[in-house]
Amino acid sequence: MELLRFEDVAVGYEGKPVAEHLSFAVHAGDYLCIVGENGAGKSTLMKTLLSLQTPLSGKITYAGALKKNEIGYLPQQTEIQRDFPATVREVVLSGCLNRSGLRPFYSGAQKQTAKKWMERLDITKLQSKSYRALSGGQQQRVLLARALCATKSVIVLDEPVAGLDPLVTADLYALIGRLNKEDGITIIMVSHDLSAALTYADHILQVSRGSNFFGTTEDYRASELGKLFIGKAGDSDA
């Protein structure tokens, strides 16, 4: 089932395109990684996908089951959050807000949703802890739970492992993989980490000036653009 489709979309700021001719589709259950060099427009594309900004041209369709604002989102951490007084439970519950309309308090069903995802992500015992006192990996799990509360099917992750140590990184990737395989959550991830993208994702969208690539991970490995980019990434790793 198709969830969303980009047709020849250009994204950018103030009329200046950063990335152009983006065409791709995301189906239910996909694990899509958006890769590309710094400044290629990955983040801009992601913000457009989340309706945080409008596309410069082209057409974006959100399919029946997926409403525009039902995409869960794991943003990068902000300065404000570093000393923000909030418990884990409060942060996770705030993900349910988009379905509460104008009710002043959360409903039982919403609390249930929050509880379910906290259990799934193994952070139930942290729920009355302060968010700012958690480790980086724990904080990402909390924000992931919040993202899951905001959606029924799709989450968008922005560099989810930035700043985490290797062990925690592997843990988080494994967790995201399980959410995809076992819970059927569609994953759209923006990442620098090409090797992880090749390991976990089943589709790759490479954004770069001039030519973009969209296809399955196997096709990407075989493509000229993919070979070039994988080679480059390998060089910089070494």
Place this chain on the structure above:
Amino acid sequence: MLNAHDTTVSSALENIRSVFQSMGVALEAAPAKLDAYFTQFKFVKFALIVAILIALCAALLGVTLVLKRYSMIGDGLSHVAFGAMTVAMIFSLTPVYISMPVTVLTAVLLLRGGKRKLGGDSAIAMLSVSSLALGYLLLNLFSGSSSNLSGDVCSILFGSTSILTLRESDVILCATLAAVVIFVYIFFHNQIFAVTFDEDFAKATGTKVTAYHLLIAVITAVVIVISMNLVGALLISALIVFPALCAMRLFRSFRGVIISAAIISVFCAVFGILLAIIFSTPVGSTIVAADLLAFVICIIIDAIKRGTKR
């Protein structure tokens, strides 16, 4: 020379001694004085109610402003309100009718878009000093006949020198607006949390971030204008910032911080007013001094808690 210096010092000491002496006398007379105030002047009761409501509003809003790094906007807006008030005085209008719309408009402009930072540091500094200077200038130019210019200015800047100068219409207006602000805040507290904690997430998942920013801006302006009666333009920031900072030292949940900030703020306001009556000190600065004291106490409690944890 030496002798002259000695006399200055000793007369200063004498001064301090006499202040403490009169404070002691005031303290002894306190129960009778409080009793007299509360039974004779109904405005004292009104003032206390107004102070509680204002303190509550300022604390609720303060948590949001402090967390969003908007503390200085409150300060800037209060100066704008001062400027607007002087204009109202020149034309002999009810100050609130001018200062409220002007302040609301400025707040909306400053907080618009939230992230876009139209209200950058220097812009706010510029805005606040200009309105302060122009306000004072205009007042001097156009109300030459007024005999008590510096007294008027002083009471706008530092609040009513005595709570007895609050008029009944002020009291009713304050109470109404404060009640509205508190209701709105309680009703939308989840949305306000979401917008404060993570604007992008809230926007991406369908919360109308711009609308809530507008709401926060309007509330900020309203709170500042109604607080001017109590503590004056220069001291409003204290009322907004201190309770939030105190509460953030003590609690780790958002709800805990909000509730304790409200309690601390109300307590300090009441305590400050009672002290002001007993010692005949200016209300605004006494309340702020109480807030500062509360903050110091909170720092100490926090330090002790951290110390015992280690």
